[in-house]
Amino acid sequence: MKIGRVLKQDAPVTVPAPFQIYSIQSLQANNKKGETPFFCVDTFLMIWILEGSVKIGVDTDAFLVNENVFFYVPPGQVFTMEIDEAAKGYAISFVKEYIELTDIRVAGLFRTSFFNQLNSIPIIYICGDSIASMESFADKMIQEYNNTLDLRSDILKGYLKIFMIYLCRQIKQNIQDIQDIYWSRKNHLVKLFFTQVEKHYASKKMVKEYAEILAVSPGYLNGVVKEMSGRPASHHIQQRIVLEAKRRVLHDGFSLKETAYDLGFWDPAHFSKYFKNCSGINFTDFKKGVSM
16 A cells, blocks of 8 residues: 655645544555545655555655554655555654643753654664554544544644653653663674774774774774763774884883884884873883883
C-alpha cells in the first residue's frame, strides 16, 4: 500500500482535521476498496510500524525501516510511503494547536525533544515495556475516535497526552543511546591510537601517519584525542618519544647521538631541538642532571 502527501498548488483549500488516528490495517483495507488515505499537508503526521517493513521517501531522502519504528513527517513536507501488506501499526495526524490544547507542558517537551532535536533523522526506535503501553493507548484512542459519545474530545486528548509522554521518554532514551554510541566510538579510537603509538613511536612521528593506520583524517584524530584526553594526538606522540629518550639515558646511559638514532632521528641536532621543544629542557642538561 502507498501512502503519500504532496504539495499541489491547484488543490482546493481544506481545513485540516484537528486529530486523526487509524490502524495501518484499516488503511490497508480502505486502500483495497479504492479509498486513498488523506492526510492534510498542514498537519503533523506520525506513523508507528509494529510489524513489517516500510520504505519511506521524504523529499530527497529515503528510509527503509522495520518493526518497532516510529516515523514522523512535519507540516509542509512531501513524503511517500510503501507499506507491506502484512504490516501492522498506527498513523496519527494532528494540527499544532491540538497538541498544545492537550497539555502545554507535553507540547513543549514534545516539540523540543522530537521535532527539533531529531529533524535530520525523523526515526525513533520504540523498545521495552513502552511498546505494550503505547499500543494500548493507541487502541484506546482509535476506539474513542470512532464513537460519538459525550466528552469524546476530552478523553482523546487525555489518551494522547499519556501516549506523548511515553513517546518523549523513548526519544530521550534514543538520544542517550546515540550519545553513548558516539562516546564509545571515540573512546575506542583513542585506545587504538595509543596502542599504535606504543608500537610505532620510533618510526612514526606524524599524526597523519597514525591517521592513515586508523583510517581517519589527521584533523579528526587530533580533535577526538584532544576531546577525550585534553591534549591533541601530536602532543601524546611527542611525549612518548621524549619519555623513551629519557629512559635510554636513565637506564642505558645513551648519548645524544645514540638516543637520536635509536628513536629514528638521523640528525642528532634535529633531535636535540625536538627534545627541548617537547620537554622544555636541553638534552645535555637532562643527561647531566641524571649523572649527578
